[in-house]
Structures are given as structure tokens and as C-alpha cells.
Amino acid sequence: MGRRGPRVQGAARALPEAIAALSRSLPAGPSPEIFRRAKFDRPEAAPVLWQLLLRVLSPLAEINTCTDQAPEAQALVVKSALSSQGYPRSVLLQFPEGNSQGSRELLLAVSWLLARGPLLEQLLAQTRVQLGDQLPPCEWEALASPGPSAPLVETKSPVDLRLVEWLMGKLRIRWRRLISSQQEQCTLLSKIHLYTHGCHSEQNLGHLSVAETEMLRDPESGQQLLQALESENIRLEAALEWRRCQLVFWQWMDTVLDACSPESPAVTSQPIVLPMISEGGLAELELVKQELQALQEELREVAEPRRAAWEAQVAGLGRGPEWSNTRKALQEAVEQELEALRVSWEQSSNLAQPQRPHRLVRRKDGAARAPGLQAAKVIRTLSTQEACLRKALHQLQSQCQQELARLVGALPGLIWILAPGH
């Protein structure tokens, strides 16, 4: 080793330094030595890498409980999550739960996750220290289908439909309560912002947030907040360093992959324990397909008469050059609109991370100081969205009404009396 020139020595240090940066930015980062051993499939590296994968793949809500589980259960969580993400190598799936085999395969899995997407950024965003006040993110879509993690409801005795009615009522009450609690929280927040006006060192912000005020009220929590910030800063710096020097890691991973024997197709023809695409996923796609088809039908219905009217109007304008210019301009405008829509869709779906909620800042009306998103604008957008959803719900409901009338109307001698006032 000593006979290498300084340049080579520098190069030899680059890899462990890169891995060290990676490790510092990860939540349960193993040392560079573990990585090296994993390349040679050493057993001692396996448990550490299992832990890393568990930490990286567990949803945030379950992080605290996942480490309490037995190693076999942990390994199962990891395998299930990898499979759910579409990890192609099935060798890993076949290792018996949680023993010390396959550290090289584990290393490949870690690298695959790293290479695919902004893993570090996602992990950091997951645990990001929130200094400001936000409106809690409230996206029902994200939890849309109760997939494999749905609560298993045991029904021992037959269930009366009235239980369903009662649960719907309970749900309605919960929403009402949620809304009123949220309104109370808004009042309190607004007061706190008002009372601490002028205290913040950042001019843009102008007042303290709850977290900052709480820090001043309770120094102990202040210390915790400070420490959390400082450790996050360390991780952030490490992530930036990793970005700069990661190339040498990928070159090294190439050699690791070479060291592995390629999987034979025969291996994967065995039935894999975990389904690659769950039933729920296919059902969801089916629902979406129906939704899109319905929308297409709606568009067609709306567009046809307009197109006909327009054609009739346009026919009278002749074929002069003025008209063809206008037509071209119109076409371009439409294309631009569609492009803008497409871009906006891509943006919202490419951001694989959940949108980070904005920090709430109270400012006197008319203080048109950028930057910042105005509440009025968001309110307009949300109002439109709300109206759209309400309309969609009513459409479904009247659809049901027609269907029920058809099913039931056939029977003579039944009188349906609707509730008064509706």
C-alpha cells in the first residue's frame, strides 16, 4: 500500500469517503467497512444491512415499532417492501428469514434503491424538522385503497345493514368534529402569530411559529429542537457531499455486480411467496380506467355540439390567408394549454415525495411582499376543486337514484315517501 503514489492514495480514499458521506446521510448508516465486507458476501455485514433496509423501507408511522419485531418479521417486511417496489432480483426473496446470508445481495438491494430515485432526499424529507406552522396535509387519495394493510375486520355474526348506516353517521360526526377542531386551531395559531409579531429575525416571516414559541416557553424542548436541527444539518451536508463524490461508488458497485452470478430464469419461475402486483392494485387500475372512460364520454358530449356550432360559424369565414393564420394561432394556443396541463400533471406526479406543506405566515393585507403563496389564491383553487368534487358526488347519487327507481319501480303497490324538505 505504501508504494502507491499520492494520487492513487487519494483515489483509494475516495471510495471510503464517499461511502462515509452516504452513511452519515442515512438514518442507520453502516460504516464503509460493512460495505466492503458485503462485497465479499461476509456474514457479519448482513444483519447491519437488514437493519438499514428495514429503516429505509418502513413507512414513517411504523419506524418505532418495526425494530421491536423479531428478525424474521423484519426480514419479511423488507422483502415485501422490495417486492412491492418492483425489485427484480428474486434471490434475496428466497433467503431464509433474517439470517446472515446474502450480504452481497443486500448491498445490491440498497444500491438499487439509491440508484432508482432520490432516496436520501425522501428520507430526509420524511423526518424533516418542522420549524413553522402548517395546515396538516389532508389527502384522502394517498390512503385510497385499503390494500394489504387494511384492518382485518372479523365478523362473527351476520351484519345488519343498519350497522353500516350507523358507521356512516359516525363518520359524518367525526368529520364535523375535525373541522371544528381545525377551526379552533386556526384561531389559536392566528393569535400566537399576532402576539409574536416582530420577533422573528427573518423579515420574511415576521412572527414566531408555535414550535419557536414553545421553544422559548420550555427551554428543554428548545434544546431538543436545536439538537434535532443540528443533526439534520449534519445529514444534509453529508447528502450534498455524497452527491458530489458518488461516482466512485457506482463504479465500485459495478464490480460488485460482476462478482454476483447472474440469476437463471429457472429460479424465478418458482412461485414467489409475495405477489408482485396485489389484487388491490389491479382493482384500482380498473377503477381509474372507468373514471377516465367516463370523463372521455363527458368531454365528448360537451364538445360535440360546440364543435358543430363552431364549424358552422367558421364555414362562413372563407379560406383566406387571414383565416388560416388565425386558425394556426388558435391551434397553437390550444396546444400550449394542453402542454401546460401536461406539465402540471407531470410535476405533481413526478414529485414522488408528498408535497411539503407551506409555512403559515400572517401578514397584513396589502403587504404585497413576495415570496409567498397567497391564501386567497389557494382558497380559489380549493373552492373550484370542492365544487368539482361535489358535482361528481351528486352525479353519482342521482345515478343511483335512477338505478334504484328502475329496480324498485317494477314492483306495484309500493309508495316511497321521501323525507320532507329535500
Next chain:
Amino acid sequence: MLGAKAGYLLPTDCARRLLAELQGALDFCAERQRQLERSLRVSRRLLQVWEPARSPSPEAETKEEDPTPACTPSAEDLKELELLTQALEKAVRVRKGVSKAGQRDRTPSLTSNAATAAAHSQAPSQAGSLASGTRSTKDIQWTTVPAKDYPEGRLPPRGDRTRVRTQAQAPRSGPGLRNQQMTPSAVPRATEPFTLKEKGTLLQLPVAFRKAASQNSRLWAQLGSGHTNDSTDAASAAKTQFLHKLQMASGCPSHRPGAAEVRAHAQSLRKACMLLRLHMQKKLSTAMTEQPPGPCLVEKPTQALSLCGEVDSFWCPELLIYSSTKELQTLATLKLQVAMLDQQIHLEKVLMTELLPLINTQEPRGPPWLALCRAAYSLLCKGGEDFLTVLRDDPAD
């Protein structure tokens, strides 16, 4: 007349699915409510009187207690005071060179020389915030953290992390006031409780925190800027190559999407559907008011519909500016209503899938069937809020 007696029993698997969906919906609300309650607790506490936290003492006082007037210091209090005084003296030594005690607005709150203390240390700049000029100041400097953590040359004129001790005796704050006697018997209770409403504007964030916070947002901005240079391009190429090689080396060279990907894809398509629908509605509503398109009409492309507005950097602390409580409430309520409607639509579809086939197939068309229809009408057409009455007009009568 079909009364409440008649019920309809659901087939087992159907019941299981329905209950699972409803439970999921209920859990969603419950979880949000829990989080909200936590935040409410913290906020309410901040708006009440601030209890001084006794960090050195082992017992935890409940924060909700109102301070009881302590006119006479006990022996225990005196001892505590002694310890605190020593700590404070040490802190003061460290902060030597700072503006004189006379310029500060702090004074020991309880001394028999309340008047003199007030006279000599009440900073005129603080007159606005310390409304009562005659009594000694209510704000007391108290370092709970060793001063070395907050290295600063100069204290800001406003109280740095002002605290108020209402029960315990206040430590002295400046070397200049060291010599004042403490006459236990004549200690007036000079401190007023600290409330955010009255004195919130006196607060100031500690320097160490400010540094860490600004570094934090700077680092996030850097991380999120994602600007590419040669090194990042090379790294991206290397990553793509690695992924490709791994895929080839695995048993199935063609990419099979996993469940998570499928779900994400479905969600993204749903979003597209929503965007298109919104855009269509917008177009329809404006078309009502527009003139029929003429030759000179070239419409500007509408802004991309994105809820999160400025999109230049996902990582920067984007601000959401509101101007009144009412506005904030409206915004928050709308958000919840959108989520609620999303959920309602989903449940509506689920109920349609489960209940309508049952109505079709249920034989004979007896009272249970009628109960089913009645419930289905209520659930599917009225969101479960209204019920109708079914009158059977028997032809045999």
C-alpha cells in the same frame, strides 16, 4: 308501514369489505383528530400564563397551574435562589463586556428596594412594553442553558428569552445590583405572570437556534436546487447503467412493476383525471360568458393548475400568507372538505359496487328486501343523511 324492526343482513364477504372500508375511513379521521388534539394542546398552553419550568428540579410541575402568590419566601426557596444566583453570576462573568446592567430592563423582582431597582435599571426603551413603570420589571433574565451555548458579544436590547418566575425568588441579574440586601420579610410579589398576549413581542430567538435554522434552510435549498453539472451527469449515467445491468442480471429482464408502482401509477392517473375535469369545468364556465370566438381571439395559455404555486424549488420554505383568522379558517376548512368529498366519493363507489347487485339478486322481495332498498336509497342517494318511508299498499286489502 315498514318500521324500524325490519332489517337486512348482509352476506359475510360483502359485510367484511364494507366494514373494512368504513373502518379505514373512520381511522383516517381519528388519526387526523389525534394529531390536531396534540397541536391544540400545545397552542392552548402557549396562550395561557407561562409557568416557569424548573429545569434543575426533579419534580415536574404541571404547566397548567396558576401561580399562587408567594409573599414570603420559604427556606427552600431561599436556598434555591442562592444556587440560581451563583449560576447567574457565573453567566454574567461570561458575558462581561456586555451592555451595562443599568441599560437592561432586568431587575430582581423581589427586593425590598423595588423602587430603587426600578429607578436604576428600567431601560427607557422598554417603557412601552413594561406598562407599569413604578413597579419593578416583571421580566427576568434567566439562562437555563449554560451561557457558552449562546456565544454573543452583545445582548439585544429586548430581553433575551425573557422568563418570568412567579413563585420562586428571582435571581439577581447584574453585578451592579449584587449588594442589595434581600429582606425576606419585606419581599413584595412583584412579578406578574407572563402571557403571550401582553409580552409576546418581547421574545427573541436564541442565536444558536437562529444560526442552525438559517443553515438548515440554506442546506435544504442546496439539496433541492438539483442543479446539474458534469459530476452529477456522470453519476446519473453510472446509476442508469447500474440499474440496467442489475435488471439484466436478474431472472426477469423485463421490468415487472411492483404493487407500489401500480398504486402510484393509478394515483397519478386519477390526478390527471381530476386536472382534466377541473380544466373542462373552468372552460365551460368561462365559455358561457365569452363571445363566440372571432378572428382575433388568441387566448393566453392558462396557468398550470398547481396547488402549490411557486414551484421553483420544492425544498425552500414556501410560505403561505394569510391575512386574517377568517381567511385561515376558510382555507383549512376547504382543505378538509376536499378530503372529505374525496372520501365520500370513494365510499359511494364502494357502496354502489356492493349494494346494487344485492338488490338485483335478493329473492324473494319480502320485508328484508324492502329494508335493503330503503337503506340503499339512504346511503347511495342521500349520503346516509336522510331516510325515506316505504308504504306498502297491498293490493289484497
